[in-house]
Amino acid sequence: MLRKIRLTLAVLCFATVTLLFLDFTGTLHAWLGWTAKIQFLPALLALNVGVVGFFVLLTLVFGRVYCSVICPLGVMQDIIAWMGKKQKKNRYCYSPVKSWLRYGVLAVFVVAIIAGIGSLVALLAPYSSYGRIASNLFAPIYAWGNNLLAYFAERADCYAFYKTEVWLKSLPTFLIALLTFIIIGVLAWRNGRTYCNTVCPVGTVLSLLARFSWLKPVIDTDKCVNCKLCTQNCKAACIDIAKHRIDYSRCVTCMDCISKCHKRAINYKHPTKKEATQPITNTSKILTDQINDTRRSFLTVVATIATTGILKAQEKKVDGGLAVIEDKKIPNRFTSIVPPGARSARSFFQHCTACQLCVSTCPNGVLRPSTDLTKLMQPEMSYERGYCRPECTKCSEVCPAGAIHLISVAEKSATQIGHAVWVKENCVPLADGVECGNCARHCPTGAIQMIHSIADNPESAKIPAINVERCIGCGACENLCPARPFSAIYVEGNEIHRMI
Template sequence: MLRKIRLTVALVSFVMITLLFLDFTGTLHTWFGWLAKIQFLPAVLALNVGVILLWVVLTLVFGRVYCSVICPLGVFQDIVSWFSGRRPKKKYRFSYSPAVSWLRYGVLGVFVIAVIAGIGSVVALLAPYSSYGRIASNLFAPVYQWGNNVLAYIAERSDSYAFYETTVWLKSLPTFIIASVTFIVLVVLAWRNGRTYCNTICPVGTVLGFFSRYSLFRPVIDAEKCTNCSLCSRKCKAACINHKEHRIDYSRCVTCMDCIDTCQHGAIRYESRLKKTVEVSGEKKTDNARRSFLTGMGLLFVSSAVKAQEKKVDGGLAVILDKKIPERMTPIVPPGAQGLRNMQNHCTGCQLCVSVCPNQVLRPSTKLSTLMQPEMSYERGYCRPECTKCSEVCPAGAILKITPADKSATQIGHAVWVEKNCVPLCDGVACGNCARHCPVGAISMVASDPDNANSLKIPVVNTERCIGCGACENLCPARPFSAIYVEGHELHRTI
């Protein structure tokens, strides 16, 4: 029964987190966005003390339930391992192996050094939640969007507007390659050896494993009932059960309950290490705290739905194609990030903000120092002042939550005019597109010839009013480079 409850909650959690990366409308984030914010590592980087204490306490009480219920990468490995076990004669394919402690703590040491030093690319590579996020947003999301476009095509010909077409495009080749390699490695390891990654590489698993050594409730082997059949050991995907010595390595045990379900002699029980199962009227009375906890979590998932946010779509602007990215001296990061340093120190490159951006402004960085962290570019859209999606979904504190009013007063960069590309000077026709669409009125059109008031007008940028939203760069008709582009600021300021 405990195993069934655990599986139900884990699958619901996994599906909801996956949908957060697939839902390009951003609607589901209103209901289930909290699932991203309770992930352990993003909570640590966001200094979310409440969530950190929650998982530490739950691990000290129940063991590594986070790894088997909430962590999407852990559940993904379980799914792959389950399919592998469906093969004939592969039902019991694992065996006990000693912990590779030097590797576990070595990787943890490298990870901690990377966090302290602000080496975001290393943090992003090792973070389990972010690794799954990249897999979902780079490999699963395109398939999901193509399926949506097929339905939109069918609906359009049926005079229905239930679906609308979305653009499927490669946001970053390096990130796509990293996501593909991570996917292949995880599938191979899980297919062959279950949770090898969790118990040798994952820094979160190592940290929680330290606390789970002292967990109050844990699976216990009754040596008197055990017949040394080794079924529990061969079923344990964490390879942590030594059936010969009737011992379990609790630092690697993820409390999946598979061993309890497998044992045919009732030799394994989930019980308190302080208070053993007691006899009451000749019958055994088992502590059901674990069952109550998982049942409560299941009810929490069901009751978490709140009023849905109304779906917002793009304002009908045509997509401008064939633009090239200008050479920016300083990358642009979203309002709420406060600047490059905060982004580098907190971002884990999970791609959740990239997935939810409705204007296709965010994409993963290709620079080594900020690899896979989001940066802004305006070839496909601009950062609309009323949109705060990225700040609402970021679980790690890299993009702090802001209001539309805050965003309109935050300068993330400033526009720069490029005279040689400007349409009035190059083609001799009037334009003014940048000035007409500037949401803060930071661009004015003045006569190109000061001595001739009737000469074609060119833009002048008021850098004190410009917020760097990129509307001018995106809507400039000049090709292949815009005649006006945004240069980022290392530190954002309020204007």
């Protein structure tokens, strides 16, 4: 019963977190957004004392329940391990703890947080790793399925579905997500929770508390017949049946050992003093199971589908069926643009764990992972596909780590995240000799006015004049500028945001 309860809660948590990254409509975040904010590391970085305190208490009472129920990366490993178990049952064996590796990774992780090396933190954080996998590998498959339904629904005169564009936001981030999925998937397929107990820094932190948990699996030596079923089904490799001991720092409280024991020799309870100091018994040496070579076909198929689809070339776009419209290119910005609510670029990059939730949620295609090595995979703004609409505050609503603070529409409309810069050489009125004014017409703050290029000549072409004090850096001018491939007006980011 305990195992069934754990599985039910784990599936619910995993499904809700995954849906946050798959939902491109933005409707589910109003209902399920809290599931991202109860993840351990984002709550810690956001200084959410209530959530962190709850997990500390939860671990001290029940053990590492967070790892087996709430952490989406942990549940994903369980799903892959369950698939591997279909190939061979009773395939695990006890493995001595690798403390040097666990605490070494944790030390590097802590130093990276203190030093503000966000890209390294993002690589090791479990929730962020799963977020990149979901947004880069699972979300495109989900979107293509939606587009297929929309295709058939449209032909049946039903418009319950609508097509959404699937595009590659960042090749380095996609490759890292794919590599992470393959590595963690192979480890889970072969050895269960190896990643959780040797690499994951959150698992290591919780393991320090789990040693002293009030409730834990306890072996009754009077009932145990040394059948080794518990050891052979322990995906944490923490049960040493030869000594009748369980390494509670690695136990993720999955209850698999309890469900497999036919003699009911393992119980989830508070150990008595005698059980806590159980002497070593003389039993036969455990025979190490030889694990068969894994069939990588499952991972290969998933990786191939994701790679083929996401790297698919953009369809040819034409203007009126005649001239090909050239795609815009990203301008060379001296300062990255970070979302309103981040307050400053430094604060944003220090708190962001690169989980990609804001990237998945952005309805305008403005946010995308950075390719800069100093802030690799952390989101930054660019306006080739859309602009940051003043009425949209989605990214601030979903950020679980406090990198983007919740702001109102009024606050966003008055926050300057950057300022527009005019590039004379690219401007259509001067380059092509035709009237434009697109930037001025669509500026939501009226920061751009069209003036004559030659003040004394009313017949001269009109060019944009930018009032930097009124510009909020939304990017409407850059996005809607007809100049190709580089816009004649682009936004330069502000290191520190200011209210206007």
